Amino acid sequence: MIFPPCTRRGEFVLWRDYLLENERRFVADDIHKILPVAHLQRLLDALSAKGYRIVGPTVHDGSVVWETIRVVADLPIGWRDHQEPARYRLEQTRSSEIFGVVHGPQSLKPFAFAPRESLLQIERTKDGFATHQMAAQPEKVAVIGARACDLAGLAIQDRIFLKDAYRDPYYAVRREGLFVIAVNCTRALSTCFCASMETGPRAKAGFDLALTEVDDRLLIDVGSEAGRQVLEGISLFPASEELIGEGATSIDACARSQVRRLDRARLPQALYDVHEHPRWDDVAGRCLACTNCTMVCPTCFCHTIEETPDLSHQQTARARLWDSCFTQEHGYIHGKNIRPTIKDRYRMWLTHKLASWIDQFGMSGCVGCGRCITWCPVGIDLTEELSVLLASSNRSSVAGRPVEGR
Amino acid sequence: MFNPDERQRPRLAVVKFASCDGCQLSILNLEEDLLALGRTLDIAYFPEASSDMRPGPYDIALVEGSITTAEDAHRILALRQQTKVLITIGACATAGGIQALRNWADVESFKRAVYPSPEYIQSLSTSTPISEHVHVDFELWGCPIDKGQLLRVITDLVVGVQPRLPADSVCLECKRRGNVCVLVAKGLPCLGPVTRTGCGAICPGMGRDCYGCFGPSEGARKGPGLPPNTTSLAGHFHSDLQLIPIEVMRRFRGINGAVSPFRAESDIWEKKP
Numbered sequence A: 001m002i003f004p005p006c007t008r009r010g011e012f013v014l015w016r017d018y019l020l021e022n023e024r025r026f027v028a029d030d031i032h033k034i035l036p037v038a039h040l041q042r043l044l045d046a047l048s049a050k051g052y053r054i055v056g057p058t059v060h061d062g063s064v065v066w067e068t069i070r071v072v073a074d075l076p077i078g079w080r081d082h083q084e085p086a087r088y089r090l091e092q093t094r095s096s097e098i099f100g101v102v103h104g105p106q107s108l109k110p111f112a113f114a115p116r117e118s119l120l121q122i123e124r125t126k127d128g129f130a131t132h133q134m135a136a137q138p139e140k141v142a143v144i145g146a147r148a149c150d151l152a153g154l155a156i157q158d159r160i161f162l163k164d165a166y167r168d169p170y171y172a173v174r175r176e177g178l179f180v181i182a183v184n185c186t187r188a189l190s191t192c193f194c195a196s197m198e199t200g201p202r203a204k205a206g207f208d209l210a211l212t213e214v215d216d217r218l219l220i221d222v223g224s225e226a227g228r229q230v231l232e233g234i235s236l237f238p239a240s241e242e243l244i245g246e247g248a249t250s251i252d253a254c255a256r257s258q259v260r261r262l263d264r265a266r267l268p269q270a271l272y273d274v275h276e277h278p279r280w281d282d283v284a285g286r287c288l289a290c291t292n293c294t295m296v297c298p299t300c301f302c303h304t305i306e307e308t309p310d311l312s313h314q315q316t317a318r319a320r321l322w323d324s325c326f327t328q329e330h331g332y333i334h335g336k337n338i339r340p341t342i343k344d345r346y347r348m349w350l351t352h353k354l355a356s357w358i359d360q361f362g363m364s365g366c367v368g369c370g371r372c373i374t375w376c377p378v379g380i381d382l383t384e385e386l387s388v389l390l391a392s393s394n395r396s397s398v399a400g401r402p403v404e405g406r
Numbered sequence B: 001m002f003n004p005d006e007r008q009r010p011r012l013a014v015v016k017f018a019s020c021d022g023c024q025l026s027i028l029n030l031e032e033d034l035l036a037l038g039r040t041l042d043i044a045y046f047p048e049a050s051s052d053m054r055p056g057p058y059d060i061a062l063v064e065g066s067i068t069t070a071e072d073a074h075r076i077l078a079l080r081q082q083t084k085v086l087i088t089i090g091a092c093a094t095a096g097g098i099q100a101l102r103n104w105a106d107v108e109s110f111k112r113a114v115y116p117s118p119e120y121i122q123s124l125s126t127s128t129p130i131s132e133h134v135h136v137d138f139e140l141w142g143c144p145i146d147k148g149q150l151l152r153v154i155t156d157l158v159v160g161v162q163p164r165l166p167a168d169s170v171c172l173e174c175k176r177r178g179n180v181c182v183l184v185a186k187g188l189p190c191l192g193p194v195t196r197t198g199c200g201a202i203c204p205g206m207g208r209d210c211y212g213c214f215g216p217s218e219g220a221r222k223g224p225g226l227p228p229n230t231t232s233l234a235g236h237f238h239s240d241l242q243l244i245p246i247e248v249m250r251r252f253r254g255i256n257g258a259v260s261p262f263r264a265e266s267d268i269w270e271k272k273p
C-alpha cells in the first residue's frame, strides 16, 4: 500500500496524484475483459472455491446492508436507491440491473475497523494477573459492490491504522483477509460529490477487481495479483473498444451529473479563519449531536475503550467501540469538558474532517460519499455548511461577519 | 465503595413503589448472574423474589416505581435513611413513569370514572420521580431497565469504582449494530437521536422507531452535558415527517414525558394549533 506523503501544513496532496501513483502499479497490465451478467455466478463460485466468504449488498429494512451472499439472486437486482438529506428510499425498477443501488449506510469501514472489537481478556492469577490478547480469526472475505468513494475511505483508514509504528494488529488481521470487488458508478445520487473530491466515480486503485455494468455485460478491470488469480479458469470475452468507450462515457456522465460539490481550494486555512463565524450557531440549532454522520463516515476512526469486569472480580474484558466527537465524553479531559456545546462539537467535526485532517494526514478526511448528508436525521449537509461558512470569508477573512443571503 | 474482602457481604434491598414490577423482573431474568449476585451480595430484602424480608440498614437499595401516594412519600424518606447507595431502576423511579401522564390531567375525574367507590382511593395528584423526594446516587433509565447495565453498576460498586453510565444517544449504538435508520429509510419519528443509550438500540433493530424509554440523552438531570436538541428533532417530525402538532406532542409525552427536556417539548407542541 502506498500512502500520500505527509505535507507541510496547508499543502494538499490531491487524491488524483495518489490514485495515479497506484494506477501505475495496478493497472499497468490491466486487461479489459467482459463477463456476461448471466455468468456472474461463476465469479462468485470461483471466490468460494478460493475460500472466500462473499459479502454483498442485500436489501434490508428499506436500504441495503452488507451480508453474506451465495448466489447472484441475493444481490439487489432491479433495485435503485434515491438519497437526499435525511431521506433514503429504495425503488424496484423491474430491470435486470444488478448494481443499481449505489450504497447503503455502511461503507467498507466495518470490515477492518470493527464497530466493537474485543481487545484483551485479563484474569486474576495466584500472584497477579494474566493478560490474553484477543484477535479476530483471520478470515478471507470478498466484498462485492464497493464504490470508488468506499475504496478511498478504506485507503484513508489504512493510512491511519496501518502506518509504521501505529500499525494496529486488530485492524491489520481483518484488513489482510479483505478482497474487494469494486463497482464503477454510472449513476450518481443527489448527495454524491466524489467528483469534486477526485475520489470517484471510477475506482482507480485499491481494488482487486472492478466491474462496470453496461446493460447485460460486466466490464472487468484487474487491480491485483489476487484478482487475476480469481479470474483464472473463468472464460471471459475480449471487450470491444466500443463497449469500453460506452462504459467510460457512463462513468464520465455520472461525474458530470453530480449536483453537489465541495470547494477545497482554500482548505485547510479558510476553515480555520471562520472559527468564530455565526453560522456555527445556526447549525448548532439544527444538529442533534446524535453521532450518525460520524458513524456512517468511511473515514472517521474515533473509538473508545470499554472495560467489562465480572461480578466475582476474577476477570475483565476490554473492548474497543466506535466513538464520535459528538458525544459528551469525547470532549472530556481531566476535570473539564472542552466541547460542552453542540456548536463546539459540530465545529470540531467539520474542521477535523475538512481541514485539520489535511495537517494530520496530508489528505482530506472527506471522500465525498454523501452518507453524512443522507443519514443525518435532520439532513444537515456539510457541502452547504462549508459554502456558507466560506462565502463570507471570500470577501473578507474577518471572523464573525454575519451570513448574508440565506 | 465497599471493601470486597470484608467478611460481611454488602446488603441489598429491592424496594417497590408505584410500578409494574417489570424492572424487578429484569433482576430475576439475570439467570446465572443472579446466582453470582446472590453470592456477592446479601439479598436482605426483595419481596418479589423471597419472603425472607430483613430490615435495614442496607448498603445498596434498588428502588422501582414513582411516588404517587402520601404513604409512599414517607416510605422513601425512611428507606433513604437506612441506605448507603440508593439507585433508582427504570422510568417510573427515575422519571415518574407513564403514570406521570396524570400530571397533565385531573386525577379526581379518573377516580370517579374508574372506581365505583372513589372515596376509598388515596392518591396524590402527581406521579413524581424518587429524586424529587430524596437524594439519589445513581439513576438507571429504561422501561424496563437493561439488566446488563444494572449488573454493571452493581459490579462497579462492589469492585469500588465509579459506575459509568453513558449518556450518548441511542443512534450511536444503533449504528454500531449496523441497523438501517428507520427515521431516514422509513420516515418513522424515531426518538433515538435525543434518547439515552443503554438498551442496545433494540427497537430500531426490530424495524421500529425508538419511543424514548431510556429518557433524554446527556444532561437530563445529572452530570455534565446539555439537554438534547429536542427542538430540532420535533421540528423535523412536523415539517418533514408530516406529524401534526398533537402527534409531535405525544411523541415526547410518553414513558419519560415528565422529564424536563421532553416535558418542555411536549408542552410547546400542545399549544400549537
Ligand code: SF4
Residues within 6 Å of the ligand: A293, A296, A297, A298, A299, A353, A365, A366, A367, A368, A369, A370, A371, A372, A373, A382
Ligand atoms: S464527511 Fe460525509 S461525505 Fe465526506 S466521506 Fe464522510 S460521510 Fe462521506
Ligand code: SF4
Residues within 6 Å of the ligand: A294, A299, A300, A301, A302, A323, A324, A325, A326, A348, A349, A350, A352, A353
Ligand atoms: S470527525 Fe470526529 S469522529 Fe471523525 S475522526 Fe474526527 S474527531 Fe473522530
Ligand code: SF4
Residues within 6 Å of the ligand: A286, A287, A288, A289, A290, A291, A292, A293, A294, A326, A375, A376, A377, A378, A379, A380
Ligand atoms: S450533523 Fe446530523 S448526523 Fe451529525 S450529529 Fe448533527 S444531527 Fe447528527
Ligand code: SF4
Residues within 6 Å of the ligand: A292, A377, B170, B171, B172, B174, B175, B179, B180, B181, B182, B183, B184, B190, B191, B192, B193, B201, B204, B209, B210
Ligand atoms: S433508527 Fe433511530 S436510533 Fe437508529 S440511527 Fe435512526 S434515528 Fe437513531
Ligand code: SF4
Residues within 6 Å of the ligand: B142, B143, B170, B195, B196, B199, B200, B201, B202, B203, B204, B209, B210, B211, B212, B213, B214, B215
Ligand atoms: S430503542 Fe428506545 S424505546 Fe426501544 S428500548 Fe431502546 S430506549 Fe426504549
